[in-house]
Amino acid sequence: MSRNLNILQAISEAMDQKMEQDGRVVLLGEDIGTNGGVFRATDGLLEKFGEDRVFDTPLAESGIVGSAIGLALGGMIPVAEIQFLAFMYPALEQVLSHAARMRFRTRGEYSLPMVIRTPYGAGIRGPELHGESVEAFFVHTPGLKVVVPSTPYDAKGLLVSAIEDPDPVIFLEPTRTYRAFREEVPEALYRVPIGKAKVVQEGRDVSIFAWGSMLQLAISTARQLQVERGYSCEIVDLRSLAPLDRDTIVASVQKTGRALIVQEAHKTAGMASELISLLNDEALVYLKAPIKRVSGFDVPVPFFSVEDDFMPTQARVKQGIVDTMLF
Amino acid sequence: MLMEHGLRDDRLAQGLGFTQFLTPDGGLAKQLDGRMDDSLLLDMYRNMVIARQFDRKAVNLQRQGRLGTYAPFEGQEAAQIGSALAIAKDDWMFPTYRDHAATITRGQSMTTVLLYWAGRLEGGAGTKSLRILPPSVPIATHLLHAVGMAWATKLRKENVVTVGYFGDGASSEGDFHEALNFAGVYHLPIIFICQNNGYAISVPFSKQSASKTISQRASAYDIEGERVDGNDVLAVFDAVSRARERARAGGGPTLIEAVTFRYGAHTTADDPKRYRDQELATDWRAHRDPITRLKRFLEERQLWTEDFEADVMADATARIEQALDEFARYDAPNPLDMFEHVYAEMPWHLKEQAAELERAMEKDGMQP
Numbered sequence A: 001m002s003r004n005l006n007i008l009q010a011i012s013e014a015m016d017q018k019m020e021q022d023g024r025v026v027l028l029g030e031d032i033g034t035n036g037g038v039f040r041a042t043d044g045l046l047e048k049f050g051e052d053r054v055f056d057t058p059l060a061e062s063g064i065v066g067s068a069i070g071l072a073l074g075g076m077i078p079v080a081e082i083q084f085l086a087f088m089y090p091a092l093e094q095v096l097s098h099a100a101r102m103r104f105r106t107r108g109e110y111s112l113p114m115v116i117r118t119p120y121g122a123g124i125r126g127p128e129l130h131g132e133s134v135e136a137f138f139v140h141t142p143g144l145k146v147v148v149p150s151t152p153y154d155a156k157g158l159l160v161s162a163i164e165d166p167d168p169v170i171f172l173e174p175t176r177t178y179r180a181f182r183e184e185v186p187e188a189l190y191r192v193p194i195g196k197a198k199v200v201q202e203g204r205d206v207s208i209f210a211w212g213s214m215l216q217l218a219i220s221t222a223r224q225l226q227v228e229r230g231y232s233c234e235i236v237d238l239r240s241l242a243p244l245d246r247d248t249i250v251a252s253v254q255k256t257g258r259a260l261i262v263q264e265a266h267k268t269a270g271m272a273s274e275l276i277s278l279l280n281d282e283a284l285v286y287l288k289a290p291i292k293r294v295s296g297f298d299v300p301v302p303f304f305s306v307e308d309d310f311m312p313t314q315a316r317v318k319q320g321i322v323d324t325m326l327f
Numbered sequence B: 001m002l003m004e005h006g007l008r009d010d011r012l013a014q015g016l017g018f019t020q021f022l023t024p025d026g027g028l029a030k031q032l033d034g035r036m037d038d039s040l041l042l043d044m045y046r047n048m049v050i051a052r053q054f055d056r057k058a059v060n061l062q063r064q065g066r067l068g069t070y071a072p073f074e075g076q077e078a079a080q081i082g083s084a085l086a087i088a089k090d091d092w093m094f095p096t097y098r099d100h101a102a103t104i105t106r107g108q109s110m111t112t113v114l115l116y117w118a119g120r121l122e123g124g125a126g127t128k129s130l131r132i133l134p135p136s137v138p139i140a141t142h143l144l145h146a147v148g149m150a151w152a153t154k155l156r157k158e159n160v161v162t163v164g165y166f167g168d169g170a171s172s173e174g175d176f177h178e179a180l181n182f183a184g185v186y187h188l189p190i191i192f193i194c195q196n197n198g199y200a201i202s203v204p205f206s207k208q209s210a211s212k213t214i215s216q217r218a219s220a221y222d223i224e225g226e227r228v229d230g231n232d233v234l235a236v237f238d239a240v241s242r243a244r245e246r247a248r249a250g251g252g253p254t255l256i257e258a259v260t261f262r263y264g265a266h267t268t269a270d271d272p273k274r275y276r277d278q279e280l281a282t283d284w285r286a287h288r289d290p291i292t293r294l295k296r297f298l299e300e301r302q303l304w305t306e307d308f309e310a311d312v313m314a315d316a317t318a319r320i321e322q323a324l325d326e327f328a329r330y331d332a333p334n335p336l337d338m339f340e341h342v343y344a345e346m347p348w349h350l351k352e353q354a355a356e357l358e359r360a361m362e363k364d365g366m367q368p
Helices: A007-021 A045-049 A061-073 A085-099 A135-139 A152-164 A214-229 A246-256 A271-286 A304-310 A314-326 B010-015 B038-063 B077-086 B100-105 B110-117 B141-155 B174-185 B233-248 B278-288 B290-300 B306-328 B335-339 B348-361
Strands: A002-005 A025-029 A054-056 A077-081 A115-120 A145-147 A169-174 A183-186 A198-201 A206-210 A233-237 A240-242 A259-266 A292-296 B092-094 B162-167 B190-196 B224-229 B254-259
Touching: A002 A007, A007 A025, A007 A045, A007 A152, A007 A169, A007 A183, A025 A061, A045 A054, A061 A077, A061 A085, A061 B141, A061 B174, A085 A115, A085 A135, A085 B141, A085 B174, A115 A152, A135 A145, A135 A169, A135 A240, A135 A271, A145 A152, A152 A169, A152 A183, A198 A214, A198 A246, A206 A214, A206 A246, A206 A314, A214 A233, A214 A259, A214 A314, A233 A246, A246 A259, A246 A271, A259 A271, A259 A314, A271 A292, A292 A314, B038 B077, B038 B100, B038 B110, B038 B233, B038 B290, B038 B306, B077 B100, B077 B162, B077 B190, B077 B233, B077 B254, B077 B290, B092 B141, B100 B110, B110 B306, B141 B162, B141 B174, B141 B190, B174 B190, B190 B233, B224 B233, B233 B254, B233 B290, B335 B348
Parallel strands: A025 A054, A025 A077, A077 A115, A115 A169, A145 A169, A206 A233, A206 A259, A259 A292, B092 B162, B162 B190, B190 B254, B224 B254
Antiparallel strands: A002 A183, A145 A240, A198 A233
């Protein structure tokens, strides 16, 4: 049995089903209870599970993440919501100094099974600091897993895996795609494994790597270039940024000999830089052209009157593919 | 200096709600609670002496280069040990890097503490069964973990309390306020224990905060607050015991400010002569020392004898020597251990990096 759900509904269903199955799972965050979350990801869960499972916390991000760490130490499985990714900044000390290190610090005596969910990325005409893509902060930090679903099916399956994971998972939800499209999502509880990329579309000429809201851009651009120039693009959705699925990434480039990375994040020292480095190590001799990246610029994510110009556009992605094809 | 430190004048202290059982000369300021029987008094003394001997030894080991930087606590034994003895085995303890008197009293091995300051990975382990978290180095952040733990025990209907230790500097951090706020909102079984030793490294409390006391912050969060003489082990024990009973009865959190003083440096890498009048330390040691004070009281009650003192010192020496012996017998550290316990399962990139280090550890590290 499956239904057509959008990403938000899929995320909500994952939490609902895991809470039903496991009494240790609790939700905490600002506005997640009565209001059901500013994007409604937790809508109805307070009503269903009560005030001992769903907590409308004080407005304090460090408090949310820090107490989630304590809840996990105490045998619960907290799923914390941070309202927007940049609101995580006050909690970064908790994330980087503690969530990521508790297992290491205690030689494995304590495990922190916890998830921090947060909408991320631009394209929603939000105010300042509502559209950041700083996934690299977390990928750079040993001890964290970083997961980014791009479709409703993956969103549900990956969130279930994240809640069941013994390590802290930063679960980044591409805000722009929350309600952008629907997909068949099984009603039953299922898992999509963390650490596995997905070849969304097979191709021969060039590999395009994307995640989050950039996946849809990659798909639509590839479709156009197929029509306009006959290019056969392979599209890989990374889904998990840490750990990275090296095998799928490398195999794709070994097949196509060309690669383009599309990231919404700032260009310098982002995930794309890491992928280029990885392909340099693992697939250099297969390359027919330098690896290209299309990314956000190295400027603060701007106010929304020029937001679209900051983000990778179809024109820029197209140019990137053509450049690598014609090198 | 009197006002700046806020501690030297008893009348000032009294005016700020300073609870005291033992006066500095060992007399009784208040009648003993029924819970504090002779064996407990002797136990307090024994633990304080042992902790002090350990602390001095650790400073020496640092001077000899056998430990890295160390954070001494001499002078603060009463605050740590009075509180540690007031909680039960199944309560949770969240210490800082300076709370070894508390953790050792609770049963943590001295060897673990030595390993920690020797920079050994093992120094953060071996505490789960004791319900003691490893030392927290960032300031005030662990108070939120204590809050989460107290929250979890409440949700799981376990009738235990959680204690979180911190210093006066931590009371300026945002996480301190978030922790008190969460604890108040969720009415958690938690005790926040501040050892106010007057200085956050070089910054005196008068520059740390415009509040006269730390305990008064409790009222802002509508939780219980109490200021005690932190060099009076009985006062600390009593305040923590009451807070614990209240928490277990559903009475919520308590913030306890134990007013104390550390004689030595912030750490062995620090020189307090740059910012602190050294007479202060001399004065505190001469007139308010927590061990001397209890000793006078025990003498008064004819509980302290030369034989008892000799027994306590022999006990301290034996325990420290045993820890040193265990410490010395530890195998050389294995650098490959750094790759363990980063994740529940080692991911591919760590396996490869471990192999890279392993190759580098062999001879010149080169492969053909």
